[in-house]
Amino acid sequence: MDSVVIVGSGPSAVHFALSVLQKGYRVTMLDVGYSKPPAVNPGDNFVALKENLADPVRYFLGERFEGVVLPNPEKEFYGIPPSKDYVLRHPGGFTFDARGFAPFFSFAQGGIAEAWTGGCYPFNAAEITDFPFDYAELERAYAEVAARIGVIGAPDDLARFFPLHENLLEPLELDVHSALLMSEYEKRKAWLNRRLRCYFGRTRIATLSRDLGARKKCSYLGRCLWGCPTDSFYTPSITLRECLAFPHFTYQPGLRVTHFEFDGAQRVISIVAEPAAGGAPQAFSADRFALAAGALNSTKIYLESIFRSTGERVALGGLMDNRQILMPFVNLRMIGKPCNPESYQYHQLGMGIESDDPRGYVHGQITTLKTAMLHPIAANLPCDLRTAAFLVHNMHAALGIVNVNLHDTRRQGNFVSLAEETGAKDSRLIINYAPENGEVHRLRAAISTVRRALLHLGCIVPPGMLHVRPMGASVHYAGTLPMSRAKGRHTTSETCQSHEFPNLFIVDGATFPFLPAKNITFSLMANAVRVASRAF
Numbered sequence: 001m002d003s004v005v006i007v008g009s010g011p012s013a014v015h016f017a018l019s020v021l022q023k024g025y026r027v028t029m030l031d032v033g034y035s036k037p038p039a040v041n042p043g044d045n046f047v048a049l050k051e052n053l054a055d056p057v058r059y060f061l062g063e064r065f066e067g068v069v070l071p072n073p074e075k076e077f078y079g080i081p082p083s084k085d086y087v088l089r090h091p092g093g094f095t096f097d098a099r100g101f102a103p104f105f106s107f108a109q110g111g112i113a114e115a116w117t118g119g120c121y122p123f124n125a126a127e128i129t130d131f132p133f134d135y136a137e138l139e140r141a142y143a144e145v146a147a148r149i150g151v152i153g154a155p156d157d158l159a160r161f162f163p164l165h166e167n168l169l170e171p172l173e174l175d176v177h178s179a180l181l182m183s184e185y186e187k188r189k190a191w192l193n194r195r196l197r198c199y200f201g202r203t204r205i206a207t208l209s210r211d212l213g214a215r216k217k218c219s220y221l222g223r224c225l226w227g228c229p230t231d232s233f234y235t236p237s238i239t240l241r242e243c244l245a246f247p248h249f250t251y252q253p254g255l256r257v258t259h260f261e262f263d264g265a266q267r268v269i270s271i272v273a274e275p276a277a278g279g280a281p282q283a284f285s286a287d288r289f290a291l292a293a294g295a296l297n298s299t300k301i302y303l304e305s306i307f308r309s310t311g312e313r314v315a316l317g318g319l320m321d322n323r324q325i326l327m328p329f330v331n332l333r334m335i336g337k338p339c340n341p342e343s344y345q346y347h348q349l350g351m352g353i354e355s356d357d358p359r360g361y362v363h364g365q366i367t368t369l370k371t372a373m374l375h376p377i378a379a380n381l382p383c384d385l386r387t388a389a390f391l392v393h394n395m396h397a398a399l400g401i402v403n404v405n406l407h408d409t410r411r412q413g414n415f416v417s418l419a420e421e422t423g424a425k426d427s428r429l430i431i432n433y434a435p436e437n438g439e440v441h442r443l444r445a446a447i448s449t450v451r452r453a454l455l456h457l458g459c460i461v462p463p464g465m466l467h468v469r470p471m472g473a474s475v476h477y478a479g480t481l482p483m484s485r486a487k488g489r490h491t492t493s494e495t496c497q498s499h500e501f502p503n504l505f506i507v508d509g510a511t512f513p514f515l516p517a518k519n520i521t522f523s524l525m526a527n528a529v530r531v532a533s534r535a536f
Contacts, residue, residue, distance in 0.1 A: 025536065030252050031107075039227065045222055060082075062082035094107075095429070121203075121518040123518065138527070146167040151167070151169060157199040157201045173344075176334075177398070203348060203366075208232045216232060219232065220342045222342055254276050256274055260289060289505070290504075290507050294509070299510055300429045313417060317410070317415040318410035320515040325469065326402075327447070347367040351450070415480075447466065481511055
């Protein structure tokens with residue numbers, strides 16, 4: 001039985017692992033693996049949870065109020081609740097320096113997708129023209145992942161941007177605000193489609209609308225942000241549990257991989273990991289190896305391995321991320337209406353803006369605010385706190401946010417490299433990013449179109465509330481070890497096999513040669529399944 005060592009337990013890692021396990025491989029997964037706390041009162045909805053917990057303030061805001069998002073010039077409207085603090089926890093010894101980039105790193109069991117919002121948006125054929133394989137391969141993999149995790153989708157106006165594939169579930173029940181927005185869109189779609197090239201529809205989300213195996217369908221508890229207590233909402237740790245059922249699967253948490261060792265023929269002979277809590281390093285051997293720790297972490301391991309063996313400090317260009325714009329809005333028709341907390345919390349609607357170049361598509365996720373943390377919005381309203389609290393209380397049901405995403409391309413000036421740390425075992429990770437010259441124009445055009453579309457649906461964007469998020473905030477990292485049709489240094493094949501190290505595979509976003517304006521987690525999972533199908 002051939003053996004594989006996989007680094008990481010995020011969405012790419014667990015679906016790659018499950019696929020190769022099903023083929024009979026012996027798999028060892030190395031992971032720091034900080035795990036989530038058990039769900040509290042799993043049968044309670046949001047309101048009951050606040051009433052039944054002995055200390056609800058501690059649960060919702062944190063022991064040291066770390067869940068409170070204070071006013072700041074950056075005006076971030078999103079925060080990680082205390083129950084998900086483990087997702088962004090770092091082990092000792094991990095250091096980085098970023099310029100023009102605000103990265104997030106996760107060493108959690110399940111990776112940073114343990115805190116995702118479930119968006120599953122397949123790339124289309126036009127968006128993978130730089131990828132060295134046929135779209136049919138990816139389409140089959142999308143269907144396979146959808147069958148595994150449960151993905152909701154509908155054949156609506158957004159299907160022109162998100163190709164329909166097999167194994168989609170029927171949509172959830174819309175909350176009142178989202179239903180009103182869709183009703184208004186249906187009345188005005190002809191103008192929106194023709195004048196703004198703007199289309200609305202149901203988002204694809206990794207949530208169950210019917211039972212799937214031991215997982216039960218969404219029961220509308222309103223607790224999505226704090227972690228679904230019933231596993232209706234998919235996270236990668238669910239697939240990790242499936243992998244653990246295989247007798248030839250070994251999960252090794254508590255280990256931070258630093259580098260791999262290779263021989264004179266450039267074949268990897270072992271992966272080296274150090275206990276996250278401290279201790280002597282351990283080496284793990286196998287026939288094949290897969291880096292799936294997330295684009296930046298995998299890139300760090302790759303660079304460190306070359307440096308320790310050869311002394312060469314390589315800079316890998318082409319780093320990409322989606323620029324995001326947060327646009328809070330008020331639906332004038334919903335002011336004064338009651339807000340029902342017993343509903344699905346994350347985005348149920350999306351919008352797409354068509355471009356002459358299909359790769360220039362602009363994507364928006366529309367979240368109507370129900371049980372989300374509203375204090376960041378109240379704190380950033382352009383008025384005093386008393387007035388802000390009054391407005392939020394009376395406009396709760398009318399509030400929403402559009403998260404607008406732009407595409408990105410590989411540019412050599414955006415690179416990842418290493419700098420030596422004095423007295424440290426590990427090198428410091430260096431990240432450098434600068435936006436392309438035309439980004440300001442693209443931002444203005446997208447903002448104008450979204451604002452006009454919302455206005456046509458009876459919504460306004462309050463002045464001073466729009467926020468262009470820093471690069472790195474979307475956590476859609478890609479491009480440092482790209483797939484390529486031509487064999488070249490620090491690139492990978494169509495099956496994500498390293499052109500430098502023939503028994504090494506990189507199966508996360510580092511291999512994507514283009515980044516559409518879409519959340520990439522679903523495509524990461526599908527690509528990992530595709531690679532396992534083709535190369536193993």
